[in-house]
Amino acid sequence: MAQRLAGKEVVTDLAHDLRGRVETCIRAGVHPTLAIVRLGERPDDMSYERTATRRAEGLGVAIKPYVLDEFVPQAALLATIQSINYDRTVHGCLLFRPLPTFIDERAICDALDARKDVDGISLRSLASVFTDATQGYPPCTAEACVVMLDHYHIPIAGKHVVVVGRSLVIGKPVAMMLLHRNASVTICHSKTENLEAMCRSADIVICATGRARAFDRAYFRPGQTVLDVGINFDTQGHLCGDVDYEDVEPVVGAITPVPGGIGSVTTSVTMEHTVHAAERAIAAAAKDSSSRH
Numbered sequence: 001m002a003q004r005l006a007g008k009e010v011v012t013d014l015a016h017d018l019r020g021r022v023e024t025c026i027r028a029g030v031h032p033t034l035a036i037v038r039l040g041e042r043p044d045d046m047s048y049e050r051t052a053t054r055r056a057e058g059l060g061v062a063i064k065p066y067v068l069d070e071f072v073p074q075a076a077l078l079a080t081i082q083s084i085n086y087d088r089t090v091h092g093c094l095l096f097r098p099l100p101t102f103i104d105e106r107a108i109c110d111a112l113d114a115r116k117d118v119d120g121i122s123l124r125s126l127a128s129v130f131t132d133a134t135q136g137y138p139p140c141t142a143e144a145c146v147v148m149l150d151h152y153h154i155p156i157a158g159k160h161v162v163v164v165g166r167s168l169v170i171g172k173p174v175a176m177m178l179l180h181r182n183a184s185v186t187i188c189h190s191k192t193e194n195l196e197a198m199c200r201s202a203d204i205v206i207c208a209t210g211r212a213r214a215f216d217r218a219y220f221r222p223g224q225t226v227l228d229v230g231i232n233f234d235t236q237g238h239l240c241g242d243v244d245y246e247d248v249e250p251v252v253g254a255i256t257p258v259p260g261g262i263g264s265v266t267t268s269v270t271m272e273h274t275v276h277a278a279e280r281a282i283a284a285a286a287k288d289s290s291s292r293h
């Protein structure tokens, strides 16, 4: 039986640290605040917003919602992002995507101040992930994978990691983050040949393809760690991951469930980035005031 890498344990651990940090910020006169920008009423966005709001409330992080019309013109959305950039009371911004096709998503993402880009959507933040610089933040789901491995003391350095998926949201950034942690990383995608053998060769497999229960036991071998990033619905409408959990769990060494795995840690990572951004703002204000005196 595999070790179940439950997100709840990680979330509780992060919450313990974050509550103290939020209190310290508030004592310094700054209330860590996350802006959530949503266009229209997409059920998955609204569900994620409710989860994020509940998590924020539990930590003492404030949420500032911006609900815009689903047909909002590009200029108005850009103006909202710019107002968030200038708002000193807001420290992080979460923008629900994908944006409608009539909007230039890249231009909107890149307009966000890297200091408030807590989900790594701008090219400046993504460049930092690739160069290991400290501008902006990595995408939260990519970081959630690393946080999960660290929490359960799963070694990364020297290990072979196979990442299936090469999006800018998960596949590429998590591969770079693990490379910086001295893993040997193979990135696979829809054109990869012999994917089963590729996955079986790894110590750690990260599945991020968005295909419901597509990975069965043929892709795995004993002793492996499996991180399932997928959030999908099967033909009966049940929430499930990319991995066929029931089939794979008896084979591997450790595995994340869906729900209750990477997704729940992702929300906590968003909160950690927001609190970190507030701490940075406090430090920058202190530096500014000491240089003026």
Ligand code: NDP
Pocket (backbone or CB within 6 Å): 141, 164, 165, 166, 167, 168, 169, 170, 171, 188, 189, 190, 191, 192, 195, 208, 209, 210, 211, 229, 230, 231, 232, 262, 263, 264, 266
């Ligand atoms: P994308 O659709 O952007 O990327 C999917 C990737 O999977 C692509 O690189 C694609 O390859 C690859 N892929 C598709 N089919 C296959 C195949 N048959 N074999 C191998 N690789 C394949 O998805 P995202 O990266 O945005 O999301 C992936 C999953 O993660 C989704 O289920 C999404 O819902 C979930 N997700 C979870 C989050 C969380 O918090 N846990 C947050 C965000 C997303 P190619 O490039 O060749 O097309």
